[in-house]
Amino acid sequence: MYHFFMALAKYLQNTSWALYISGSTWIYPFVQATHFSGLSLWVGTNLALDLRLMGIGSKRQTAGELSDALFAWNWTGLAIAIAGGFMLFSSAATKYIPNPAFEIKLGILVPLGIILHIIVQQKARTWGQTQQVAAIGKFAGLVEFLWWFSVITAAVSIPNFDTH
Numbered sequence: 824m825y826h827f828f829m830a831l832a833k834y835l836q837n838t839s840w841a842l843y844i845s846g847s848t849w850i851y852p853f854v855q856a857t858h859f860s861g862l863s864l865w866v867g868t869n870l871a872l873d874l875r876l877m878g879i880g881s882k883r884q885t886a887g888e889l890s891d892a893l894f895a896w897n898w899t900g901l902a903i904a905i906a907g908g909f910m911l912f913s914s915a916a917t918k919y920i921p922n923p924a925f926e927i928k929l930g931i932l933v934p935l936g937i938i939l940h941i942i943v944q945q946k947a948r949t950w951g952q953t954q955q956v957a958a959i960g961k962f963a964g965l966v967e968f969l970w971w972f973s974v975i976t977a978a979v980s981i982p983n984f985d986t987h
């Protein structure tokens with residue numbers, strides 16, 4: 824499995840666009856900024872819903888209404904984050920494959936976090952029908968809040984495990 828991912832990483836890293844990103848002094852920060860802008864939207868809208876579920880902040884909208892209002896921005900953010908992340912990854916893919924922080928982030932935390940978010944987003948309509956959120960909804964909001972915090976912790980630890 825490892826050899827398969829390494830072969831794929833070598834291929835990606837040598838595509839013309841990956842070489843263009845890694846070889847340019849200004850394209851790389853631009854791609855980085857794309858990843859971070861998408862993440863700001865994705866994580867920001869996730870956390871806004873989580874806080875509302877926990878009962879923190881403005882209660883003008885129910886959790887269900889807030890979830891629906893943020894829906895399009897939320898998924899647009901993830902699409903931008905994935906596009907930027909994929910380009911960052913491609914520019915030095917063989918460096919990231921053996922990196923344990925990257926493996927944990929992308930192999931476990933991000934996929935499970937997305938599944939968790941889909942459940943929270945769907946259930947927010949039921950848990951958050953009224954101003955008061957059901958106890959299970961508050962708990963789910965807290966779990967998701969902590970989950971994305973862990974993803975960010977793993978992500979910012981990636982350079983610490985860099986062996987190149």
Ligand code: HEM
Binds near residue numbers: 901905981
């Ligand atoms: C959606 C959840 C994601 C979150 C919350 C997230 C978070 C972050 C953060 C905070 C950083 C900054 C690390 C630093 O510079 O200190 C980062 C960097 C990075 N991300 Fe993501 N990311 C996500 C998804 C992805 C995906 C889907 C990919 C790949 C397809 C990816 C690939 C990368 C790469 C390659 C870096 C650069 C790491 C480095 O060399 O420092 N990310 N991410």
